[in-house]
Amino acid sequence: MDKRSGTVMLMLVGATLLAFAGDLLFGSVKVPLGDFFRLIQGDENSNLTYILWQIRLPKALTAILAGSGLAVCGLLMQTLFRNPLAGPYVLGISSGASLGVALLVMASSWFGGQALVHSLPYGHWGLVIAAMGGALLVMLLVIMVSARLTDAVSILIIGIMFGSATGAVVNVLQYFSDPDSVHNFVVWTFGSISGVTWSHLALLAPLITTGLLVSFILQKPLNAILLGENQARTLGIRIRSVRLAIITITSLITGALTAFTGPIAFIGVAVPHLARAIFQTSDHRVILPGSILAGSGLMLLCDILAQVPASNQILPVNTVTSLIGAPILIWVVIRSRRNRNSIQT
Amino acid sequence: MNDPAEIQETLRAVGLSVGYRHVGRKHTFLAKNLNLVLNRGQVTGLLGPNGSGKSTLLRTLGGLQPALQGSVTVLGVPVSGRNIRQTARLISLVLTEKIDVKNLTVFSLVSMGRYPHNSWTGRLDKKDRLIVGKSLDQVHLSGFASAFANELSDGEQQRVLIARALAQDTPLIILDEPTAHLDLPGRISIMHLLKTLADETCRSILFSSHDLELTLEVIHALWLLKKGGEFLTGDPATLMKAGAFEQVFSSEEDPAGQEAIDNYFSGLRNKAAR
Numbered sequence: 001m002d003k004r005s006g007t008v009m010l011m012l013v014g015a016t017l018l019a020f021a022g023d024l025l026f027g028s029v030k031v032p033l034g035d036f037f038r039l040i041q042g043d044e045n046s047n048l049t050y051i052l053w054q055i056r057l058p059k060a061l062t063a064i065l066a067g068s069g070l071a072v073c074g075l076l077m078q079t080l081f082r083n084p085l086a087g088p089y090v091l092g093i094s095s096g097a098s099l100g101v102a103l104l105v106m107a108s109s110w111f112g113g114q115a116l117v118h119s120l121p122y123g124h125w126g127l128v129i130a131a132m133g134g135a136l137l138v139m140l141l142v143i144m145v146s147a148r149l150t151d152a153v154s155i156l157i158i159g160i161m162f163g164s165a166t167g168a169v170v171n172v173l174q175y176f177s178d179p180d181s182v183h184n185f186v187v188w189t190f191g192s193i194s195g196v197t198w199s200h201l202a203l204l205a206p207l208i209t210t211g212l213l214v215s216f217i218l219q220k221p222l223n224a225i226l227l228g229e230n231q232a233r234t235l236g237i238r239i240r241s242v243r244l245a246i247i248t249i250t251s252l253i254t255g256a257l258t259a260f261t262g263p264i265a266f267i268g269v270a271v272p273h274l275a276r277a278i279f280q281t282s283d284h285r286v287i288l289p290g291s292i293l294a295g296s297g298l299m300l301l302c303d304i305l306a307q308v309p310a311s312n313q314i315l316p317v318n319t320v321t322s323l324i325g326a327p328i329l330i331w332v333v334i335r336s337r338r339n340r341n342s343i344q345t
Numbered sequence: 346m347n348d349p350a351e352i353q354e355t356l357r358a359v360g361l362s363v364g365y366r367h368v369g370r371k372h373t374f375l376a377k378n379l380n381l382v383l384n385r386g387q388v389t390g391l392l393g394p395n396g397s398g399k400s401t402l403l404r405t406l407g408g409l410q411p412a413l414q415g416s417v418t419v420l421g422v423p424v425s426g427r428n429i430r431q432t433a434r435l436i437s438l439v440l441t442e443k444i445d446v447k448n449l450t451v452f453s454l455v456s457m458g459r460y461p462h463n464s465w466t467g468r469l470d471k472k473d474r475l476i477v478g479k480s481l482d483q484v485h486l487s488g489f490a491s492a493f494a495n496e497l498s499d500g501e502q503q504r505v506l507i508a509r510a511l512a513q514d515t516p517l518i519i520l521d522e523p524t525a526h527l528d529l530p531g532r533i534s535i536m537h538l539l540k541t542l543a544d545e546t547c548r549s550i551l552f553s554s555h556d557l558e559l560t561l562e563v564i565h566a567l568w569l570l571k572k573g574g575e576f577l578t579g580d581p582a583t584l585m586k587a588g589a590f591e592q593v594f595s596s597e598e599d600p601a602g603q604e605a606i607d608n609y610f611s612g613l614r615n616k617a618a619r
Contacts, residue, residue: 217465219466220466223453228440230409231442233429234437234438235457235460235513236430236432236434281448281449281453283449
């Protein structure tokens with residue numbers, strides 16, 4: 001990493017820490033900055049301590065896990081498929097998760113489970129397990145198929161087909177369900193990071209961190225893939241094992257995240273472009289940590305803005321990520337075009 | 346350099362058949378039972394019409410594709426798809442794919458040539474940096490180290506890829522149509538660069554091309570591959586005299602074109618005789 005990248009990286013770390021602090025302080029109940037350090041020690045048994053420890057902190061940590069995980073998955077997919085539009089969801093894993101949730105929320109109402117289903121809050125273990133089951137199913141299918149295929153583009157096509165097929169099943173379920181169930185399901189598809197509790201984090205955090213750590217081991221093969229898969233092989237890279245590792249990590253991270261937070265739009269596709277533009281490089285040794293930081297920071301920022309200022313309303317996180325993220329990406333594209341550096345993979 | 350006593354072979358292929366494997370039906374053979382040798386410090390050109398299997402032969406020799414029969418060794422070490430890291434230390438390949446990655450500097454790209462030698466992080470030590478610098482020097486691109494590779498001209502990009510192959514520090518470099526996308530000055534400079542590199546670095550260089558006359562200018566040995574798998578090799582001038590080119594490039598589908606082809610080669614032969 002050169003000097004400029006190092007400086008920018010430090011600035012990103014600072015910005016992410018600021019966003020983290022901001023996410024803890026802002027919300028429907030304002031935490032006074034002066035009381036913050038006293039409250040965070042947790043000696044005092046007040047409402048504010050409870051809010052900080054049981055609501056704000058898990059939510060901020062989830063934002064970091066989701067932001068960094070989705071950004072890294074997007075980067076991995078864009079590099080593997082050499083396609084700037086690829087994102088964490090192209091493998092169809094999140095569609096598998098929504099199929100699981102749709103089955104739980106809508107199909108179970110046909111068997112008299114209505115009362116139970118309608119009261120399911122976000123982050124309920126029933127939802128989590130249903131989503132994980134769906135994600136796992138598609139993940140196994142994708143891995144099994146991709147182990148047999150020789151080229152990456154076929155895997156992309158098959159991932160998208162899995163997505164469409166599961167999406168169609170979900171549509172059929174919606175068509176035959178009562179409005180309440182459909183509403184419940186649609187709310188789930190908006191995504192939310194506020195339903196994640198400490199006990200969820202105990203499972204989610206190790207899964208995501210493992211995925212991120214393994215992605216760091218892959219930085220050299222990822223760089224080689226930038227030259228094309230065949231050229232990477234001539235550099236001594238075992239392309240099939242690397243591809244399998246990339247797909248497994250992406251499935252693991254997106255599956256786990258979707259199970260706990262629902263699908264979160266935009267971050268995965270946009271952040272790698274943002275990182276490439278900020279650091280002016282495609283070298284994974286730089287943009288991998290860069291994407292983690294930018295993803296965490298952006299997700300925290302979106303979460304702060306989701307608490308509509310001066311009100312008790314919370315916007316669905318999906319709308320915020322797209323509303324905030326799209327203008328940022330448009331600005332980045334226009335700016336870098338002007339500098340004659342386009343920002344594709 | 347070309348003192349017969351000093352000639353040393355880098356690659357040897359025995360009974361090599363190349364082509365494509367199919368499940369459940371017969372393999373497609375593009376060439377059968379080839380016996381090939383490449384020597385240190387020599388440039389070998391592979392010529393042949395489209396579809397004769399030039400790329401397949403190069404890919405098989407480079408270990409990207411399994412041989413249907415026979416064996417390939419480099420410095421006595423068998424080339425196999427199984428130990429590709431070892432193969433990558435023996436053979437470097439420059440394929441026809443263009444550089445389409447944005448925001449990657451020439452230095453970063455060339456330093457990927459060190460991947461078969463360095464650790465899992467791809468971190469360059471002092472020796473690696475020296476080799477990368479020297480490779481850039483050898484292709485006359487030392488001033489371009491921090492330029493973005495995709496913003497260079499086609500000829501410069503080809504030199505970047507050759508520098509990457511040089512940085513890989515292998516006894517053999519194989520290039521698949523290195524002059525395909527280039528204009529005439531670009532073709533001439535790449536061809537002569539290959540010759541200089543073989544002389545200066547004592548490596549074997551094998552390349553395929555459709556640039557017949559330029560190829561004949563720079564090579565020490567010639568391989569001719571005809572559609573249907575017929576293979577001719579030897580001293581370029583002798584092959585020319587024997588009418589090997591007419592035979593290899595004959596087009597059975599187009600008898601009218603054949604006359605023009607014959608005229609072209611007899612013209613070349615006369616020029617060479619003068």
